[in-house]
Amino acid sequence: MSELSARALARFSADWESTLRGDRQEPPLLAGYLPDGRAVRLEVLTDLVRVDMRQRWRRAGLEKRVAEYRREFPEMGTSPAFADLVCEEYLARSRFRPLDVDSFTAEYPEVATEIRRRFTGETPPPPPPVLPEGIETGRRLDDFDLLTDLGGADYSRMFLARQRSMQRLVAVRVEAGADSDTVAQLDHQYIVRVFDQRLIADGSTGKPLRLLYMQYVPGGTAEGVLAQLRREAKAADNGGKPGGRMIHRTAPATNGLPDGGLLLRAIDSAMEAKGESRPSGSPVRTDIAALSWPETVAWVGRRLAEALEYGKRQGVLHHDIRPANVLFTAEGVPKLADFALGPMYWSTEFIGARSASANGAEALRYRSPEALRALLDSAAPSPGPASDIYSLGVVLWEMLTGSLPFDDPEAGTDAVPAMLARRMAGVPAAALDNLPPDTPATLRRVLLECLRPDASRRWQSGGQLAGQLDLCLDPDARDLIDPPAHSLWARLRSWPVPIAVLCVGLPNALASWYNIRINKSLIVDELSASDQYRFEQVALINNLAAFPVAALLLLWLARRPLTVSYRLGRGHEYTPDQLARARADTLLLGERVVWVPFALWLIAGIAWPLALAGAGARLPHTAFAHFFTAQVVCATIALAYPFFLIMVYSVRSLYPQLLARGSVGHEDRRQLAALARRSNFYLAAAASVPLLGVASVTFVSTDELGLVIVPLRILSVGGVLAFVVIYRLSRMLEADLGALVRAIPEAGH
Structure with missing residues (x-):
């Protein structure tokens, strides 16, 4: 390439970059960059078309074919590189949809033989561009003095450099060629800040070079x-x-x-x-020094996940997450480098060129199944955000264990099918055995979710992953979300309905015992034999009607919390909206199952005496007061005690399974905080039970006091002891809710 061609190409590429940043409304026109002189003009035109076509085929709506360039510039058909340009168009078009070689060659009959020869496997892929000799420390390139060689490959090297115009240290990556992959300029605390890029021609060889200069991060990779x-x-x-x-x-x-x-x-x-x-x-x-190694990996991963979330919100995916692109500051803060843009990154042309280098081949090991599939099948959909989640999971796994989760063959285009097959089979048992013994169950679960073969079953955003990795840094929260496999709370997850029945039924059974003893002593024993018979009949009818209705109503109100958590433990999948409803219902479970019995107790306190009176029974004038006050005590027992029993179970066993599936946010934090506030009311109700029992004595005459003294003593002593238990449960619930709130990422993660 002549110096004139290199200058024109550098100017054209710089104007294209200006278009991408939004400084220009439309891509630059080729005609404005062509020099006079037929031979030089044809050379420059060929290079300009190559750059323009690559940039356009990376962006929907801007695609342009070689045939269109030839109509605009007829002399293109005589260029020695015409066949190369046609082949590049074939690669770009086949990336988005299947393209038959014979149909394509019919459009360019003059180079049909060459196209068939190249795409029938007879010709190896073209070698990657190589940096010219002399790109080394001590040299000045444009505005940069190269100070220290930070490593790289034949086609790209990184240097610590001093930017003269700004008098600052920067990291400069020098790349061969002027049409390298675009790198996004993002501003985030966990992303290496890219300042800008320049396209120049090497003074000694005239070859085009790209200088990408960015924030200098001194702590290595x-x-x-x-x-x-x-x-x-x-x-x-x-x-x-x-x-x-x-x-x-x-x-x-x-x-x-x-x-x-x-x-x-x-x-x-x-x-x-x-x-x-x-x-x-x-x-x-x-802070880092105080962490265990698994916690350190989670600490690093959480920040990298935040970087991915920010990039996603800016419409940018990374596509190349690997250890070389994870940099550290002097304090230990990780920063993600090299956000790549454009579907050309996944093209056969790219991997054919880059896999020839050690760095390019090694990068394949960190790619997701869908990314590897895109290399093999031009019709495969482009990798989405979940692909970056997968790659980050591989990097974190390697940091945690010192080895990759998959035993891959030597990387390269021929190894891609074998690598894809290994990833589709999932993480092998041998890799699980490599996890450090102090790895929290939460971190193990989170990384395995990252490495699911099915992209739809992974964490769908960096924000979700960041929130999950936060759990690994909070011992209380992570033990709550992922209890040991053989712990009590983990085992209780398999019995939601029996446990819920026991939590609600036992306090109501105790209340029923108290109610029967009080009513028998103060009311039933004072009735005639016929009225006692009527009382038994009314009680039987009311119980036969009330208990089934209450049971069905309670099961209907509790259906989602009890069934979703149970089915999740057996591999059933739910949508994010279904999980969100289940989380909300689980936090309301305690109140729903206590207010129904509470209301029925109070209704019975009015309905039973009226039903007895309507049946012809002659009740003492004090019967209504005795019956209703006893029902109030029983209703309070049914309100306070089951609430804490079932909510501690729900928060410790049911809710964590829902939270571990991700897609949580501000609304979940609000619901947890609201439950913590409302639980104080039920604690006060528990404290009032023995007081209500004592207060009910005021409706008992002195002569009748001896009849109820035993159940009242049992209620008072039992109520005090029960309050001690309930108070402990309330503190446990409060601590669990606080841990769960910490487990949910703040808005903006």
């Missing part, structure tokens, strides 16, 4: 963290005697397991290699 993890694991296997100089330990590992200090040691090692000094008095580093 996740690759360095993995290397540190493997070194320390090897040293532990060798009796704790690693070779070479030891790096300062920020915090000792406990029980022989790595901890957060490992991350800091990896960062310090990377900074020391660049001549940087580690910061002192950093509260972030202090």
Whole structure:
């Protein structure tokens, strides 16, 4: 490429980038960049068409075919690179829909033979572009003095550089070619800030180069963290005697397991290699050092998930999450680099060129099943946000265990089918055995959800994943959401209906015993034999009517909390809307199942005496007062005690399963906080039970007091003891609700 062509191409590419940023309304027109002179004009035109076509086929509605360029510039048909341009069009078009080679070649008969030859497997893919010699430290490129080589590949290298015009240190990536993948410019605390890019021509060779300059992050990458993890694991296997100089330990590992200090040691090692000094008095580093290694991985993953959520809200997916693109600040804060745009990233052309390099081939190991399928099938849909979730899950798994979850063959285009098959089979048992023994069950579950073969069953956004990873940093919350498999609360999940019946039935049975004893002593024993018979008949009829109606009503009100949680534990799937309704109903379960018996007790306190009177029974004038006050005491028992019993069970066993499925947010936090406030009313009701029993004595004459003293004593003593139990349950419920609130991400995650 001549210097004139390189300058024209650099200017044209820069104007295209301006279009992408919104500074221009329409893409630049090729005619304005063509020089005079037939030979030079044809060379420049060919390069401009190549860049323009690639940019257009990355964006819906802007596509343009080679035939259209040829009609605009007839001389294109005589270009030596005409067949190359036609082949690029074929690759771009076949990416979106199946395209028959014979049908396509009919449109370009003059190069049909060449097209068939290239796409029948007889010709290897073209080699990737290579950086020219002399791109090294000490050199000045445009506005940048290259200071330190930070690594890279043949086609791209990263340097620490000084930007002269701004007098600041930046990281500059120098790439061969002027049509590299676009990188999004995003502004987020967990994303490496890309300042801008420049397209230049190398002064010695005239080849086009792209300079992408961005925020300098000195703490190395996740690759360095993995290397540190493997070194320390090897040293532990060798009796704790690693070779070479030891790096300062920020915090000792406990029980022989790595901890957060490992991350800091990896960062310090990377900074020391660049001549940087580690910061002192950093509260972030202090917090990291106190974490276990699984908690450290969750801490890092939560921030990277937030970065993905931000990118998604900006309409940008990453497409290339791997350890090399996870950078760390000096304090240990992770930042995600290289957000890529455009479906061309997944094209056969891209992987054919990049897989020739070690870095490009290694990147395949972190791709989702749908991303690998897109490489094999041009008709496959483009990977969505769940693809990035999968890739992040692979990276976090490798950080946690030191190895990838899949035993892949050597990466490359030929290995893609085998890699896809392994991922579709799910995480193997051998990989699960590699998890550290101190891995929380929550983190294990969250990562396995990330690595589901079916994209629709993974976390659907970075916000969901960030909220779930937050659980791993809160011992109370994570033990509540993911209790040990053989713990009491985990076992109770399998018996929701019997437990609910017991929670509601036992307090009501005790209330019934009290009611029967009081009514028998004060009312029934004072009636004639015929009126006692009428009382029994009315009681039988009322109970036969009330109990089935109450049971059916309670089961209907509790249907969603009791069935959804049970079926979730057996693999049934629900939509986010169904889960949201189930969560809301579960938090209302206690109130729904106590107000029905409460109302029935009060209704019975009025209906029974009226029914007896209507049946002809002659009741004492004090019977109505005795009967109703006893019913009020029983109604209060039925209101207060079952509420805490069933809500502690619901919050500990049922609700966490719903929360673990994600799609939670502000409304769930509000519902939990509202339940915490309302529970105070039921605590007060529990405290009032013995007081109401004592108050009911005021309706009993002195002569009758001896008849009810025993049940009243039992009620008073039992009510006090029951309140102690209920108070403990209320504090337990309050702590659980607080933990669940912490388990839900704040708005904006």
